[in-house]
Amino acid sequence: xxxxxxxxxxxxxxxxxxxxxxxxxxxxxxxxxxxxxxxxxxxxxxxxxxxxxxxxxxxxxxxxxxxxxxxxxxxxxxxxxxxxxxxxxxxxxxxxxxxxxxxxxxxxxxxxxxxxxxxxxxxxxxxxxxxxxxxxxxxxxxxxxxxxxxxxxxxxxxxxxxxxxxxxxxxxxxxxxxxxxxxxxxxxxxxxxxxxxxxxxxxxxxxx
Numbered sequence: 369x370x371x372x373x374x375x376x377x378x379x380x381x382x383x384x385x386x387x388x389x390x391x392x393x394x395x396x397x398x399x400x401x402x403x404x405x406x407x408x409x410x411x412x413x414x415x416x417x418x419x420x421x422x423x424x425x426x427x428x429x430x431x432x433x434x435x436x437x438x439x440x441x442x443x444x445x446x447x448x449x450x451x452x453x454x455x456x457x458x459x460x461x462x463x464x465x466x467x468x469x470x471x472x473x474x475x476x477x478x479x480x481x482x483x484x485x486x487x488x489x490x491x492x493x494x495x496x497x498x499x500x501x502x503x504x505x506x507x508x509x510x511x512x513x514x515x516x517x518x519x520x521x522x523x524x525x526x527x528x529x530x531x532x533x534x535x536x537x538x539x540x541x542x543x544x545x546x547x548x549x550x551x552x553x554x555x556x557x558x559x560x561x562x563x564x565x566x567x568x569x570x571x572x573x574x575x576x
Contacts, residue, residue, distance in 0.1 A: 369403075369404070369405060374404055374405075374408060374412055375412070375416065377402050377403075377404065378399055378402070378404055378412050378413070378416055379416055379420075380554045381395065381398050381399060381402060381551045381552070381554070382395055382399075382413060382416050382417055382420070382422065383420060383422070384550065384551055384554065384555075384556075385398065385547075385551055386417070386420075386422045386423075388547070388550065388556070388557050390547055390551070392413070393503075394544070394547055394548075394551075395413065395551065396409050396410070396413055397503065397506070397507040397544075397548065398507075398510070398547070398548050398551035398552055399412070399413065400507050400511060401507050401509075401510030401511045401548055401551075401552050402551075402552055403511065414426065423464060424463065424464040426469075429462060429463075429464050429465050429469065430469065430473065432461075432462045432465070433458060433462050433465055433469060433470055433473045434473055436458045436461055436462060437458070437470075437473050437474055437477045438477070440454055440458075442478075442481075442483065445486065446486055447486050448486045448487060448488045450486070451471075451474065451485070451486055454474070455467055455470045455471060455474070458470045501528040502525050502528050502529070502540070502541060502544075503544060505524045505525045505527075505528050506521065506524065506525065506541065506544045506545060506548060507548065508524065509521060509524045510548045510549075510552050514552050514553060515549070515553065517564075517567050518542075518545065518564060518567035518568055518569040518570075519567070519568060519569070519570070521541065521542075521545050521569060522569050522570040525541055526570070538569065541569075542569060545564070546560050546561055546564065547560075549563075549564060
């Protein structure tokens with residue numbers, strides 16, 4: 369697939385994704401489902417989103433984060449909660465920045481300065497997350513067919529879930545389904561929902 373063809377396919381998907389407020393990973397998943405080569409996804413997403421002024425250049429964001437981190441006072445920081453507060457402040461100051469980006473710069477700064485980063489507060493162990501597997505299954509389904517049914521969706525994700533499928537899991541799966549359905553078919557979320565609302569997700573489900 370040539371770059372021109374990839375951009376023609378990817379541009380409406382990316383535009384629609386940003387308009388609907390989709391996560392960047394969800395939009396990239398829709399690009400995978402549209403059969404954009406996996407190795408081109410990140411660069412294509414970045415190039416198109418910046419050209420359309422849907423996002424800022426990551427290089428500019430990092431430069432501003434670097435400046436904020438360098439100017440911050442670290443002498444009195446000795447707990448992870450304080451680190452979290454600084455991260456939130458920097459995210460407020462730097463438009464388009466994420467927690468992961470800011471933490472990455474802070475870690476690099478502490479290492480360069482020979483400082484010890486406070487240990488992250490331990491979280492209580494909870495149920496094993498299957499979100500990544502479910503998301504991959506949804507994206508894989510759309511990579512094989514542009515307009516799958518909710519029954520096909522159920523058949524694809526059911527092996528990823530051990531035990532009873534919880535209500536919130538069903539909600540998340542259906543959300544990914546509608547999002548991918550809309551992005552892969554250049555539709556609005558409302559139109560995608562209208563077209564699929566009578567489909568049934570598994571034997572215990574009922575049409576919406």
